[in-house]
Amino acid sequence: MDIREHLQSALRAALSGVGVDPLPDEIALERPARREHGDWSSNVALAISKSLGKNPREVGMQLVESISADLPDHVESVEIAGPGFVNFRLSDTWLYDVLADVVSGGTTEYATPDLGHGESVNVEFVSANPNKPIHAGHGRGACYGDSLARLRERCGYDVTREFYLNDRGVQMHRFADSLEARKLGEEPPEDGYHGEYVARWASEMPDDADPFEWGYARALASHRETLGKLGIEFDSWFSERSMIASGAIDETLADLNARDAVFEHDGATWLRSTDHGDDKDRVIVRSDGDYTYLLPDIAYHRDKFSRAGHLVNVWGADHHGYVSRMKAAMSFLGHDADELEVVITQLVDLERDGEPVRMSGRSGDLIELDDVITEVGSDAARFTYLMQSVDSRQTFDLDEVKKQAMDNPVFYVQYAYARVCSIEAKAREAGVDRLPLDQIDLTLLTHERETDLLRSLFELPELVEIACTENAPHRISGWAREQAAALHGFYHDCYVMGEGVSAELTQARLALVEGSRIGMAIALDLLGVSAPESM
């Protein structure tokens, strides 16, 4: 049993003992910020005192007396503090159970909370138009979406990574026309694409190629290649065009009609999206008979719901206005709008040595993600994109990120991993094999550096769960940085082998080192950052 559940059941028993009925649904238990407040703290007395009509300190005191009368395992003392907190002081013995879990579970078993029970989830991200290279701003959504998928997989979901291709419509034709013009040595049309890449691709294009199809394939290949460099592979590339061929778009329109979700006005067909909380109703078929972008999008989401129970969309900040209309459309089609989760990622400002780098200009030039990866490397790019919450705008300084120095967190973290591997390699060289857990005396791990590492390892499963539930991979990168700090501290103060280190202590520390390696490997994998054995 988890130490938290262990203490919660003790509190529950104590509450019953003092006549609290019914018991509260939740008994909060957290690690206090300050060490003198013990190892675990509960505010349950503060939470329930009002309904009891008693002073919280008095309630807390009763709980403390009750629990003290028969201390649970691992608990050294219980005390009342502040306005009525019940603080537990534990012996380190509970931490040894944690290490045993980590080492016996390994990277595939430890920190795998089963939240999904095999439920299918479709994570759609990037979905950049197949008519230009992926730019640096897409990198954030790409790394973020892939990390969300990794978190979901770890938490027991059946995940599909999907990329939606807007492979029809005016933008594609403009792209084809621009390619053709460059091929002929002419300027692209006024409303065409003027970026440098158009000329580059046109020069690769065979004379007899169809500019539309060839250009589409070229852009798609570019997307795959760039994302592949980040270790991102999609299970599904879903084509908008395929829905024309399959009749899915017309089918969707008929479905919406049948459900009375649309009306005719001024010769156009409108979705009654205001019925489901949108600001205004939206045109889905124009008066000239053409679809607006929205109808194929609705058809696409309808199709996704036929393939997965839960959808996660990663959209850029400039698309936040479309969330409510898409949810409205899904509600009309009989889906639970809450099963469509749309995460908005804020913009990325690219800088070089503190100076802004222009993302785009009149010429249509942009900073390609591929160039960013070439410059800073995949690991640094991924870690950096995932270091902060996607809710706030990010400044991405190329010079900072590519620095192979201590002010670059990715190297600090990877170096910690490499050090751990180096210790294990050293032990192997010295002919010291790590013994099975039941032959190791973990109670020798009493140094503060050691218990810090154990506490950090204990937190990982809960953190994985939070990161998954809240779509917040930055919680994992934060953990990795703390774990790395704990590892460097341990490395500095606690020698695994050498003079004055007993064989028994070496064994206990080797187990700790292996547990730490496992934890770090799990975190780095969730971020899609490599775990180097040497650097």
Place this chain on the structure above:
RNA sequence: GCGCCCGUAGCUCAGCUGGAUAGAGCAUCUGACUACGGAUCAGAAGGUCGGGGGUUCGAAUCCCUCCGGGCGCGCCA
């Protein structure tokens, strides 16, 4: 004007379904190398949590309001 995101240390950012004296990294200053990789470790200093109200035992966190920044508000995609 309306909607969404943001405003926390000099800088970059955590913390936000309310908890105790608000955290980390960088930068600055001071210390630590005769053993597993010093790409490291320890310490110091650094704050009106944008301003103002409110809710309550308790607010960076919830509510209202104002200020500042970003992104959206098409029969474009």
